[in-house]
Amino acid sequence: EAQVTQNPRYLITVTGKKLTVTCSQNMNHEYMSWYRQDPGLGLRQIYYSMNVEVTDKGDVPEGYKVSRKEKRNFPLILESPSPNQTSLYFCASSPRVSGPSNEQFFGPGTRLTVL
Amino acid sequence: AQSVAQPEDQVNVAEGNPLTVKCTYSVSGNPYLFWYVQYPNRGLQFLLKYITGDNLVKGSYGFEAEFNKSQTSFHLKKPSALVSDSALYFCAVRRERDDKIIFGKGTRLHILP
Numbered sequence: 001e002a003q004v005t006q007n008p009r010y011l012i013t014v015t016g017k018k019l020t021v022t023c024s025q026n027m028n029h030e031y032m033s034w035y036r037q038d039p040g041l042g043l044r045q046i047y048y049s050m051n052v053e054v055t056d057k058g059d060v061p062e063g064y065k066v067s068r069k070e071k072r073n074f075p076l077i078l079e080s081p082s083p084n085q086t087s088l089y090f091c092a093s094s095p096r097v098s099g100p101s102n103e104q105f106f107g108p109g110t111r112l113t114v115l
Numbered sequence: 116a117q118s119v120a121q122p123e124d125q126v127n128v129a130e131g132n133p134l135t136v137k138c139t140y141s142v143s144g145n146p147y148l149f150w151y152v153q154y155p156n157r158g159l160q161f162l163l164k165y166i167t168g169d170n171l172v173k174g175s176y177g178f179e180a181e182f183n184k185s186q187t188s189f190h191l192k193k194p195s196a197l198v199s200d201s202a203l204y205f206c207a208v209r210r211e212r213d214d215k216i217i218f219g220k221g222t223r224l225h226i227l228p
Contacts, residue, residue: 004158033216042121042220043159043205050214058215090158103149104216106158 002027004107006091012113013081021076021110023091031094032074033058033104034066036087043090049074081114088112117142119208121219128196129227136191136222138206147209148189150180153221154202162204165189176200196226 004025013019025032033048035058045058049068063085065077074093078085088111092104120139128134140146147166151159163174170182180191189206206219 031214035218040220043207043218045216045218048216092159103161103164104159106151106160108158109156 002105004091004093004105006089006107006110008110009108010111012115014115015082016080019078019081019112021078021089021091021112023074023076023107024072025074025091025093025105026072027093027095027105028071029093029095029105030071031096031102031104032068033092034064034074034076035090035092036060037090037109038087046076046089081112083114086112086114117208117210117215117217119206119217119219121204121206121222123222124220125223125225127225127227130198131195134193134196134200134224134226136204136206136224138189138191138219140187140189140206140208140217142208142210142217144211147211148180148182149207149209150174150178150189150191151205151207152176152202153205159205162191198226198228200224201226 007022030051034046035043037043044060046064047066049055090109091107094102094104118141149164150162153159163172165172165182173179178193203221203223205221208217
């Protein structure tokens with residue numbers, strides 16, 4: 001089944017404790033992206049990647065890191081989480097970057113609480 | 116600056132009535148426009164998109180959207196609402212020159228039985 005998977009789905013942690021949220025897609029998509037969803041603010045893009053070893057900042061990259069060593073994986077790293085990073089996080093992928101734009105496929109979300 | 120606006124936080128519609136969820140955009144270059152739906156405790160699902168061509172776009176679950184270049188709008192519509200259409204709807208625009216994705220803040224649609 002074609003899908004985007006995220007782990008963990010739920011995470012409660014404490015300020016300053018490094019964490020990684022994994023994202024994997026099995027559709028051979030070039031483009032991958034991370035978003036956070038907050039009430040009243042909608043979806044905001046954190047980082048995106050157009051291909052392996054190519055990553056770029058979105059609108060709210062502060063406090064986050066990403067890497068794209070393999071095409072299928074795009075982990076989101078919080079080196080020192082803070083309470084303002086409490087949010088619902090979504091990973092997404094789409095087939096291509098250039099040419100006609102393609103819709104994104106979203107993972108199920110990761111609800112992160114930082115105490 | 117590029118932006119997407121969904122002017123209504125919430126829309127209430129009686130079951131069986133037509134529904135409209137509004138979206139306006141402001142981007143430079145050719146806009147690629149999308150609608151997504153989010154059901155409770157789920158990720159976003161693609162509904163439909165406008166890239167070029169016919170201004171009326173048909174999508175999943177009986178939804179359609181009308182692209183209006185002069186009004187820079189891309190409103191989502193459905194002729195007859197179902198209770199199961201109740202969800203959070205997001206409009207998004209992909210700017211052609213750098214593929215930056217911009218989402219609206221979302222509109223919560225309530226279909227009343």
